[in-house]
Amino acid sequence: MAAPLKVWRFIIARPIFTLNKRFFKSSSFMGAKKDDIEKAEPVENILKPKVKPHPETPAPGEYEVEPPKGKIYDKKPFKMELEAGKKYAWCVCGLSHTQPLCDGTHKTDFMARKQRGIKFHPHSFKVTETKEYWLCNCKQTDKRPFCDGSHKMQAVQDALK
Template structure:
């Protein structure tokens, strides 16, 4: 089967270049689904989970990011009926959830946990690098070189 992928500029890629292009550029912006010769595109932002509690909780709008705890996300089963508090400071011993460490006055932590709920019960990838722009869900920011270099 010959796979031809249209790029945003309207060019077509040769099948030998497809793998390199897909993993380096295209995967960050588009989810590609294959079926019998057809390519369907759906933006990743449509696939990213949203935090319904974000509009009612100012903690998700805090400027700054916390301490980089890990360079990989954490897979967690979340249920619709529960409220969760995601650690933004990066100092919790119960990562990725908050354990109240930010309240310790000697640590002088200004960041508060992000309250979140989910719209359906399933597995979610929660950010452990604390650098995500889609708090508390992983958006792939941990793949940046500065994040990878921060944790050995």
């Protein structure tokens, strides 16, 4: 039995672990030798595990989830001149102070509590030619970010008086 060791005024009855000489071989602990590296198999040739798809996995496009529609901001669309090639971020949540474009209000803690877990992200888009476009302000459109007449629905009209 090994002699007891004194550590911080406590007596340890036996060593906690012992090191094996095989642990210190150059290829495992100290790093591989140059010859070992040259003989090593390329990373591309290492087999990767094959993953089988789950039998209940839906096919792409089988269950399309509609993006969430935000709070109704206004009953009518907004006419705005957009420049070709410039990137715009259309507000989806309906709480932006720079409507119809996003100002980052969806990131606030208040917004997260109010929408009960629904995460909104702005809809980024570019236009091909510079001209005036009608952007949706009711946030119920199916042709984001452009108006499709959804503001004419009775539910939208009744939401804001």
